[in-house]
């Protein structure tokens with residue numbers, strides 16, 4: 001076996017997996033203005049960006065041939081409410097930024113999360129009843145409205161990350177009804193109730209408000225078969241692309257989804273995964289660039305066509 005590993009050229013020639021900037025999506029955290037801190041304590045090297053800063057960062061990503069950006073807003077507590085009204089306001093930070101991005105860098109895709117958590121004073125992805133129960137179908141109606149508002153602002157892809165049942169179908173028919181026949185749905189089909197989302201919740205400011213946890217809608221990390229059933233439902237309801245999240249501890253799920261359904265499949269290297277690598281590199285325990293490249297390559301090998309990663313800019317420069 002070692003004959004094929006004897007020099008860089010032959011190792012390259014027989015490499016079974018490739019990694020290119022075209023495979024990457026850069027998530028961007030938005031802040032309304034400079035009075036909101038840029039620094040995210042638990043996510044070193046990642047900053048919240050004003051719309052103007054987001055335009056510059058997106059230009060950088062486009063120049064590196066990264067395929068798309070994904071937008072997530074930091075919302076002031078004063079603007080949140082249990083009805084999540086700002087989520088469906090066409091003047092909100094995300095909508096204004098989409099419009100500016102599509103004008104400035106039309107060559108790069110814009111993906112937007114469909115979920116209520118940044119706007120919810122109760123911190124959940126869904127609407128919550130007085131008894132503290134997540135209201136599935138009421139949430140779906142609002143998510144459909146949010147998806148249409150995002151499409152209207154110019155979003156290329158809407159990405160429901162909420163894990164309500166039946167939301168892909170409801171969103172698809174709302175988009176069709178509003179004439180958005182080309183808006184793509186990237187469904188977070190298998191999203192697990194993971195400990196690895198902590199820094200993200202700091203970044204969007206949803207950690208303080210979250211009552212309880214998300215285990216009644218996000219999946220149990222123990223379950224492979226259930227992830228396949230989730231994916232099958234989303235495919236049936238009209239998803240164009242599927243996401244598995246988190247990434248690295250869930251390689252078997254990525255492989256199963258890719259082999260089982262054949263749709264374009266994405267892995268999200270989530271905030272906690274990024275933080276693990278970053279803190280370990282900062283402590284001298286591993287090399288940042290090598291760790292980044294290897295983990296992303298392994299997500300590709302497992303079957304991911306695309307990867308969401310906060311390190312997309314660094315990674316694109318390594319490929």
Ligand code: PBG
Pocket residue numbers: 113115116117125161162196197198199200201214269270271272
């Ligand atoms: C919320 C959402 C989350 C992430 C993306 N969309 C967090 C959550 O479910 O609490 C996590 C991403 C990350 O950790 O990087 N709808």
